[in-house]
Amino acid sequence: MTTTGHEVPLRYDPFDYAIDADPHPIWRRMRDEAPLYRNEEHDFWALSRFADVLEASLDWRTFSSAHGTVLDLMSDEPLEDASMIFTDPPEHDELRHLVSPAFTPRRIAALEDRAREITQQLLDSVQESATDPHLVSFDFVQDFGALLPTTVISSMLGVPEADQDELRGWTDTMLYRGPDDTTPAETSLEAMAKVGSYIRDLIDDRRTNPGDDLVSVLLTAELDRPDGGTRRLTKREIHDFTILLFAAGNETVARLLGNAAVIFDQYPDQRARLVADPTLLPNAIEELLRYEAPSPVQGRVSTREQELHGIRLPAGSRFLLLTGSAGRDEREYDEPDRFDVTRTFSRHVTFGYGIHFCLGASLARLESRVALEEMLRRFPTWEVEADGLERVHTSNVRGFHHVPVVASAVTS
Ligand code: HEM
Helix, strand or coil: CCCCCCCCCCCCCCCHHHHCCHHHHHHHHHHHHHHHEEEEECCEEEEHHEEEEEEEHHCCCCEECCCCCCCHHHHCCCCCCHHHHHHHCCHHHHHHHHHHHHHHHHHHHCCHHHHHHHHHHHHHHHHHHHCCEEEEEEHHHHHHHHHHHHHHHCCCCCCCCCHHHHHHHHHHHHCCCCCCCCCCCHHHHHHHHHHHHHHHHHHHHHHHHCCCHHHHHHHHEEEEEEEEEEEEHHHHHHHHHHHHHHHHHHHHHHHHHHHHHHHHCCHHHHCCCCCCCHHHHHHHHHHHHHCCCCCCEEEECCCCCCEECEECCCCCEEEEECCHHHCCCCCCCCCCCCCCCCCCCCCCCCCCCCHHHCHHHHHHHHHHHHHHCCCCCCCCEEEEHHCCCEECCCCEEEEEEEEEEEEEECCC
């Protein structure tokens, strides 16, 4: 029996691994058939069209982040002592104002040499441990893509190089969810405690030995108080922001690089264009972000009654803004399912939009450009071993935990 798409009931569940493997056909149907989609089981409404996601991201007064933005962790009441990403103005803007100076494009550009050095060391190490240095098998995510961002952030925070490997190991374990896990495992919680204790010691150390690092900057930053005075950030606030950087910055860049390895294997002609002309890389990275969003789902809770697509919704409704679907919206992009490193477009919502626009966007762009420049220079082609691909499963991050590749090195 032939079944057309429309005869199959439309069902979107962000926790369903089968859907997560390839949500694009379902997101397409949602954009066409149910642009305001209702999921009763998990109690959310989903917006999937580019224009709706953009508008809701800009309208923070209506779509609040203060109840959390990760579906499984969203609460009925606003979160207390939350990190910046889970706050609304004015708290959000105060915190963001404090930390933004560390993330300006100029400050981030200054990290390029360090990022390149780390990238080269990582690629040296996979090549040196191969039996044949011209045909190198390695895990693009575990041996490379996941290691680069953690090491860069550690350097920004002033973590001594001697400690970076250990801290990287703990953060990996902290964020890892096995293929069948939806809750943090014991090992993950233990690793979280170790990271927390390391960061608290680092803060204490910087208080007495300040340096040119982010923790030292945060220790001296002053927040305006409602009574007109100023105050310093508490140790807890600095600790929470540091953990946010590890959580928001490492997972996503690792997923972006894993996606790049898989997509360039699927589109070798596009990879060859980049090898021939690396100046296309910044554009290719925007295309990668549009095509497969590493963080495709942002949660919100509405603060007022409103009407959307003809349906009246009460205050307190839970929403998912599907930034991953917005990147494939044919109302915004021509032939959105075509991956084209030379595509020109002026905007995407993969880094969010409006007040919560990704603080680390410049850093993510820098890290991914340097990683792919060095990779393509050394290994212009590679093949993904499809049997070994393993996805990460969380309700808001999408991509691969393992991407085994066999890469062919340039012979000089
Ligand atoms: C490819 C990589 C990345 C992607 C796709 C990504 C995606 C996003 C998205 C979608 C948001 C908005 C969330 C919302 O609206 O609720 C966001 C916010 C944020 N990101 Fe990223 N991110 C990436 C890399 C990074 C990096 C490298 C860092 C830092 C080192 C970082 C730190 C943050 C922070 C702190 C916020 C909160 C901003 C705020 O609330 O004002 N991200 N990111």
